[in-house]
Amino acid sequence: MLTTLQIKSAKPAERAFKLADAGGLFVLVQPNGSKLWRYKFRLDGVEGLQALGAFPEVTLADARHAHAESRKLIAKGIHPVQARREERESRAQEELHRVKGSFGAVCADWKTATGADLRPATVLQRNREIEKDLSPHFKDRPISKITRLELTTALKEVEARAPEVARNLRNYLWGIFEHAIDSGLIADNPVPPVRVLRKRNQENHPALSLELLGKFLRKLDAIDTIYEQTRIAMLLVVLTACRKAEVTGAKWSEIDLKAAEWEVPAERMKAGRAHWVPLSRQAVKLLQKLRALVPEENVYLFPNRLDPDRPMANRSLNALMERLGFSGDGTPHGMRATFSTHFNAIGASIDVIEHCLAHVPGNRVRAAYNRHGYRAERREMLQAWATCVDQLRSGLPSKVPAPSSKSKANC
Incomplete structure (x- = not known):
């Protein structure tokens, strides 16, 4: 040896x-x-x-x-x-x-891996919903020990309060556990199938008729206890036919008052494409008034009152409509439907309407060949809409001419 x-x-x-x-x-x-x-x-x-x-x-x-x-x-x-x-x-x-196996650690890695392709507003919403409804239950738990029954129970609890949030959470969970599989932490995904949640109510956003829109605008003008920036935000949603988040999250750098136009960047748009918005005379006047109200150093048109580095709270305009008694009749998003319904009813160009709404064309072949941006037509339509809105605010009856009328873009 x-x-x-x-x-x-x-x-x-x-x-x-x-x-x-x-x-x-x-x-x-x-x-x-x-x-x-x-x-x-x-x-x-x-x-x-x-x-x-x-x-x-x-x-x-x-x-x-x-x-x-x-x-x-x-x-x-x-x-x-x-x-x-x-x-x-x-x-x-x-x-x-030990190092990467907790739900919180996997969730953080997943957020980093997937957040770059999302809009900032989407990231904020996702973080808020996860922190409120998932982290308290699972943050420090080993991800390999979390069962399908636990996840189903947690989702059902949220569904009783907020069905749409529960659906969002299930999608987040699926991505988080798939990320854990890819990281070698688990072999199977325990997230329950979609069927454990009730089917989504596919009802569209309620939209005000022209008559109700007039009543709403007059009530909006009459009440003097509304924060003026909130009033202006609501009016811009009506005048521009833009989505609520596009208006409340707007930045001064996107606005050109001299050219009377607003360029919403692609990262803030639902379809991921930049959207050009011609500003009517009424919209420009509102923005000039807003400029005098908002401090120059603020980035946002409508800064959050508690934290100026963030935009207006997401539900502010919904809460305003509820406060004025119109919660069952319409929503801020429904103002787009009011705009579309009006111009479709009077025979206006569908292409111009859809471009104003920043909708992706349904006919892909036609969209591929039709590169016209309808800028002049969109400016004319939104100015006509602003004139119509003025008539409704003043209480004048709206007159919808026949489609053959030369003034078919007017109220």
């Missing part, structure tokens, strides 16, 4: 040579002077070789101990090299779960 002195004294030769110990254990002395522990064994008639480290980092006693452990495995019919590899993989997996 070997001694430590023998191993230390062994000098390298031109070719590698062995210093045998016992039971298949030996030191392989390399020409470069390194001394490597090896264990030669047979398992089921097949010869194998196991590396046990290098001398002197692995001492003679250490090598004999590792050799003895491997011989025990051989006696049980277990391949020692494979057993050591599985042990390393198990330790690595345990470390991965």
Whole structure:
């Protein structure tokens, strides 16, 4: 059997040579002077070789101990090299779960991986919903221990309060657990199928008729306890036919008052395409008034009253309509339907209407060939709409001419 002195004294030769110990254990002395522990064994008639480290980092006693452990495995019919590899993989997996395996850690990685392609408003909404309804239940839990039943129960609780949020949360959870699978933390996705939630109510946003729009505008003008910026935001939603979030999240850098136009960047648009909005005289007048109300250093047209670095709260305009008694009759988003219904009813150009609404053309072939932006026509239509809105605000009856009328863009 070997001694430590023998191993230390062994000098390298031109070719590698062995210093045998016992039971298949030996030191392989390399020409470069390194001394490597090896264990030669047979398992089921097949010869194998196991590396046990290098001398002197692995001492003679250490090598004999590792050799003895491997011989025990051989006696049980277990391949020692494979057993050591599985042990390393198990330790690595345990470390991965310790560092990256909590729901909160996986969720954070998933947010980073998926957030770049989302609109800022979408990211804010997603973070808010996760922090409110998922993090309190699961943040510090190992993701591998979370069951389908737990997820279903959590989603059902949210659904009782906010069905749309529950659907959003289920989509987030699916992405989070898929990310965990891709990261090697779990093998299967426990998120319940869509069927565990009630089917979405596909009703469209309620929209005010022209008559109700007139009543709403007069009531909006008459009440003097409304924050003026909120009033202006509501009027701009009506005048521009833009989505609520596009108006409330607008920045002064997007507005050109001299050219009477507003360019909404692609990242703030639902379809991911920049949207050009011609501003009517009435809209420009409102923005000039707003400019005098909002401090120059503010980025947003409608800064949040509690935090000027954020835009107006998402539900402010809905709350305004509810306050004025129109919650069951219309929504801010429904103002777009009022605009569209009016101009479709009087036979205006569908293409111009759809461009004003920033809708993606349904006919892809036609859209590919028709590159006309209808800018002049859109400006004319939105100015006509603003004139119509003025008539409604004053209480004058709206007159919808026949489609053949030359003034078919008027109220």
